Amino acid sequence: MTTTAPSVTAQTPPPPQLSSVGSGGLRWALVDSWVLTQRALSHWVRNPGPIIFSLVFNVLIVLMFVYLFGGAMQVPGGGEYRDFLLPGMFAMTMLFGIGLTTLAVTTDVERGVTDRFRSMPMSSAAVLIGRAVADMLFSILTLSVMIVAALVIGWRHHGTTGDFLAAIGLILLLRFALIWIGVYLGLAMSSAEAVTGVQTLEFPIGFLSSAFVATSTMPVWLGAIADWNPLSSTVNATRELFGNPGVASGSWITDNSMLMAVVWPVVLLLVFFPLSISAFRRLSR
Template sequence: MTRLRWALADGWTITLRDLNHWVAQPVQIVFGLLFPVLMVLMFGYLFGGGIAVPGGGDYREFLMPGMYAMTMVFGIEATYAAVTADAARGVTDRFRAMPMAGSAVVVGRSAADMLNSALGLAVMVACGLAVGWRWHEGLGRAMLAFGLLLLLRFALLWLGIYLALALRSPEALVALQVLVWPIGFLSNTYVSPETMPGWLGAIAEWNPLSSTVAAARELFGNPGWGGDSWITQHAVLMAVAWPLLLIAVFFPLSVRAYRRLSS
């Protein structure tokens, strides 16, 4: 219990350190929060008039659950950039040489990023309310939807930490961004997979992001699309299963990669 208490204390110290860095760089945080808002305005008002919602309904209500999930996906870039910056400057090696819990750096980073993601999600919800989005199935189901969105972010956080510790290259962030955008668009975020060619629509349906988006739409009571495949009929189940699978794979890989860093 003493070791656990000190591990939690060390992790919280690293969390505060990361939060203080954000406070010292408010412009970067502000732009990071406003970028998804810009995406909402672009898709909701520039393109939304030309996109038909499956089964009818307002496109912005169809769009917002997808944008909430995309905000969680975009966070992987911030995680990668922060971890690789610390590794490149030797900060991570200095932490490893200090008398602190071995898990503190990874736990502290994950806690700070989750707090940042919760703030980003709150900003997006405010944006959604401003453009006319509402939930229609009660506060309890809405909170469950928000929980699934944060669970997706928690899973992708460990993917970002692992990639950063494995590659240790700030320049690889561009390659990560190139991968994140197609994966985000190859989903049901902006349009229904039914509008895609059959093989491409199947890939979009099995995208973990699509399960979270579909589950959020169902729980919020927003317009969605009712596919006939097994995965679309069990969106809430898969919105839990996909993130847990990602965590089971990349959490131990992240810890292992951190322990293998050279001093």
């Protein structure tokens, strides 16, 4: 009589999901996130053209406004337009990053890369976290290039080292919140071509703020809208921390720019982070 031992089939444990908790799931998610971050970085190394173009474009915008339009610009309270503009441009470059994030996410979805990641034994949270970390690293590079360019053309900060670091922190906090807007839009877009609309909207949103001109020079109703633009709060707060001219005042939102420069990014995160997770889970399997 022959006895057959029951076969044992080795199974790969399921990957941690976005809702995973515990040290094991967290460790797995962090490792996978770093792998996907390196993937994004390697793409930039192999194809640096878009990255270089983005950096050069931002610098050209600064040069254009400082040297072409700067002579016609009046800063409330006096001061150099260059010093007024640069904090606004630092924040604007963070806004311009929405289109890059949206395009990267949409391209992966359209090519089926995201679906392949979802089918692999890896943390699904890493797909979003890896994208966010890579884009934050690029934002730090972008901001560093902008600061060097600003110093070359004569911009200076007049606050303490602590104030300078606090201003940089507020700018990067805004960028982190904007990344999740880009992630959500990238997951929601039907094709990479639709991203053109997002990139086009970056300009009116940026111009409808205190980044380029003082909102006090706008019609009252338009100035009020610009003051409540989250970008304006970051710009006004960083101008104050850098000790640059044109610090806004006169309304509750402008008088509390330092507070709102923290509140606005937190609100955006509370809205778009859950939306991004929901959109990710709704992707076709």
